[in-house]
Amino acid sequence: xxxxxxxLRNVTRRFGSVTAIRDMSFAAHAGEVxxxxxxxxxxxxxxIKTLSGVxxxxxxxxxxxxxxxxxxxxxxALDAGIATVFQDxxxxxxxxxxxxFFLGREPLKGAWITRRIDMRRADVIVxxxxxxxxxxxxxxxxxxxxxxxxxxxxxxxxxxxxxxxxVLILDEPTSALGVHQASIVLRYVAQARxxxxxxxxxxxxxxxxxxxxxxxxxxxxxCSLGTFRKGEITEKEVLDMMAGGxxxxxxxxxxxxxxxxxxxxxxxx
Amino acid sequence: xxxxxxPARSPEPKPVSRSLTRLMRRPELGAxxxxxxxxxxFGITAGSSGLFSAAGIANFxxxxxxxxxxxxxxxxxxxxxxxxxSLGSMIGFASVTIGLxxxxxxxxxxxxxxxxFVVAMVVGALNGFLVVRTRLPSFIVTLAxxxxxxxxxxxxxxxxxxxxxxxxxxEGHEGSFVVWLFGGKFGGxxxxxxxSHGWIAARPDGSPMVQGLSMSIxxxxxxxxxxxxxxxxxxxxxxxxxxxxxxxxxxxxxVPVDRVKILLFIGTALSATLFAVIQVLESGSxxxxxxxxxxxxAIIAAVIGxxxxxxxxxxxxxxxxxxxxxxxxxxxxxxxxIDTDWFQVFLGSMLLIAVLVNNYVRRKATEAR
Numbered sequence: 001x002x003x004x005x006x007x008l009r010n011v012t013r014r015f016g017s018v019t020a021i022r023d024m025s026f027a028a029h030a031g032e033v034x035x036x037x038x039x040x041x042x043x044x045x046x047x048i049k050t051l052s053g054v055x056x057x058x059x060x061x062x063x064x065x066x067x068x069x070x071x072x073x074x075x076x077a078l079d080a081g082i083a084t085v086f087q088d089x090x091x092x093x094x095x096x097x098x099x100x101f102f103l104g105r106e107p108l109k110g111a112w113i114t115r116r117i118d119m120r121r122a123d124v125i126v127x128x129x130x131x132x133x134x135x136x137x138x139x140x141x142x143x144x145x146x147x148x149x150x151x152x153x154x155x156x157x158x159x160x161x162x163x164x165x166x167v168l169i170l171d172e173p174t175s176a177l178g179v180h181q182a183s184i185v186l187r188y189v190a191q192a193r194x195x196x197x198x199x200x201x202x203x204x205x206x207x208x209x210x211x212x213x214x215x216x217x218x219x220x221x222x223c224s225l226g227t228f229r230k231g232e233i234t235e236k237e238v239l240d241m242m243a244g245g246x247x248x249x250x251x252x253x254x255x256x257x258x259x260x261x262x263x264x265x266x267x268x269x
Numbered sequence: 270x271x272x273x274x275x276p277a278r279s280p281e282p283k284p285v286s287r288s289l290t291r292l293m294r295r296p297e298l299g300a301x302x303x304x305x306x307x308x309x310x311f312g313i314t315a316g317s318s319g320l321f322s323a324a325g326i327a328n329f330x331x332x333x334x335x336x337x338x339x340x341x342x343x344x345x346x347x348x349x350x351x352x353x354x355s356l357g358s359m360i361g362f363a364s365v366t367i368g369l370x371x372x373x374x375x376x377x378x379x380x381x382x383x384x385x386f387v388v389a390m391v392v393g394a395l396n397g398f399l400v401v402r403t404r405l406p407s408f409i410v411t412l413a414x415x416x417x418x419x420x421x422x423x424x425x426x427x428x429x430x431x432x433x434x435x436x437x438x439x440e441g442h443e444g445s446f447v448v449w450l451f452g453g454k455f456g457g458x459x460x461x462x463x464x465s466h467g468w469i470a471a472r473p474d475g476s477p478m479v480q481g482l483s484m485s486i487x488x489x490x491x492x493x494x495x496x497x498x499x500x501x502x503x504x505x506x507x508x509x510x511x512x513x514x515x516x517x518x519x520x521x522x523x524v525p526v527d528r529v530k531i532l533l534f535i536g537t538a539l540s541a542t543l544f545a546v547i548q549v550l551e552s553g554s555x556x557x558x559x560x561x562x563x564x565x566x567a568i569i570a571a572v573i574g575x576x577x578x579x580x581x582x583x584x585x586x587x588x589x590x591x592x593x594x595x596x597x598x599x600x601x602x603x604x605x606x607i608d609t610d611w612f613q614v615f616l617g618s619m620l621l622i623a624v625l626v627n628n629y630v631r632r633k634a635t636e637a638r
Binding site: 052054073074075078084086089090091092093094095105106116117 | 523
């Protein structure tokens with residue numbers, strides 16, 4: 001198998017006396033969607049923040065293209081082609097789509113004291129890039145706050161892809177969206193995979209993860225329960241392994257019992 | 270995602286309606302409207318009182334200009350999501366720095382001005398550093414600065430000179446270039462020309478009553494233009510909006526949040542110092558109480574100009590109009606003979622209205638369409 005684009009080997013991260021992730025090993029390859037599944041508190045967000053340079057590992061080592069790296073800021077991770085789309089999208093609602101799209105990577109023109117943002121070019125790029133994924137913005141200078149949730153998500157992903165991401169980390173990209181909007185985001189994730197990106201897809205929704213995922217890693221209480229390829233595991237097995245899977249089944253049985261007794265009551269009356 | 274399923278893209282909107290919506294979204298629109306209303310009101314009530322004579326215009330422009338210099342820097346800082354309450358004390362501090370350097374240490378005025386600006390950069394950097402390091406609200410950190418700087422100014426001046434005022438600073442340097450640059454007048458020939466045609470009031474010898482406009486007005490324009498260009502055109506400006514809009518998000522995409530904030534605090538300290546240099550070189554004396562309450566007046570001008578108290582939105586041109594409203598009303602009330610106590614009532618009401626309008630505009634700007 002080809003060398004992974006990004007890899008963690010035996011990484012532990014502690015915050016004071018709390019161990020958020022313990023002895024975690026994890027690798028993402030180009031052209032694959034790697035789903036990270038786990039309930040709240042399983043260590044998903046610590047893992048993302050470690051990958052994206054917000055946290056440094058307490059123990060263990062991170063590798064990019066097989067070389068050991070230590071990121072001390074998100075900027076360094078970005079420069080290495082690791083882009084994270086956080087749940088809050090890192091978009092500023094009061095700023096225009098264009099200004100958000102190029103935030104931190106503004107295209108410049110002019111020399112020295114007249115150096116300024118090439119806003120016209122930026123607008124054209126935004127209009128084209130968003131057009132490619134089927135978002136029709138009336139005016140790239142309109143505030144991001146005027147976009148719908150799904151549109152914002154797609155703009156955030158498009159931004160990461162446009163700025164040369166090789167590894168795309170998506171933190172719960174579909175959890176706040178309706179079915180229709182989520183399907184648009186998932187289709188766009190598939191498009192990114194097609195272009196040879198390594199996608200790390202964090203979610204607790206197996207129904208969104210299973211259709212798109214190639215590889216699944218289950219997390220529970222800061223530990224990895226293992227990594228499986230799609231052929232090796234069924235949707236039901238994934239669900240069982242996720243913390244909460246058993247609880248959902250118990251809930252299902254309970255509801256069935258409740259439903260049965262409900263119909264019995266109806267029959268009696 | 271209205272058109273997501275429809276591959277056909279709607280045609281480009283008509284340019285006229287588009288530029289109109291853009292105009293409606295500008296943060297300075299409220300301040301511009303306010304300025305027009307203020308001029309209309311005083312045009313009717315104070316038309317014959319001399320407010321709009323050459324001397325009156327020179328007066329209210331000068332008052333507006335001094336505040337406007339501060340307001341431009343404060344607008345930038347507020348857009349960056351912070352406050353600087355030490356601004357007024359910084360003015361006093363810079364004033365006596367100039368006074369002491371010239372009268373006590375015998376330094377030349379140009380050297381003194383350079384030293385004072387360097388001192389301001391240090392104070393501003395310290396303010397910014399404290400805010401980003403402690404992660405405390407800048408409101409509190411600079412409130413401490415307000416008292417520390419003012420106290421330091423008073424204590425040091427009284428210890429060295431035994432008084433709280435330093436007179437005779439520019440004595441013997443009235444003709445020097447630096448004194449003219451900050452404390453002089455410009456446009457003299459224009460006024461002379463106007464007077465020679467009898468269009469403005471002239472002395473018996475034919476020279477105009479108003480010899481020119483205060484250089485502070487020119488500085489006001491330069492500072493506002495620079496701040497606007499910085500904010501709208503440059504990468505730094507983009508970062509200022511981002512830092513004030515959501516500093517965590519800004520940090521996540523690689524904006525050096527701390528550096529931006531520290532630079533903005535240096536900016537307000539520099540504007541306070543420019544204000545001090547102008548006042549000292551215009552009047553020739555320094556006073557430890559210079560700039561008292563200017564921090565609030567500058568915030569009011571910036572808010573009237575469309576800056577949100579929560580950061581992330583606003584404009585330097587708006588702050589210019591805010592300062593112009595401020596100066597015009599202050600002078601207008603004086604010229605119309607209304608008791609000047611009413612100025613404060615007006616100011617408070619103006620601030621309240623501006624905040625309400627700004628909130629409404631912000632809601633409109635981010636409303637899903």
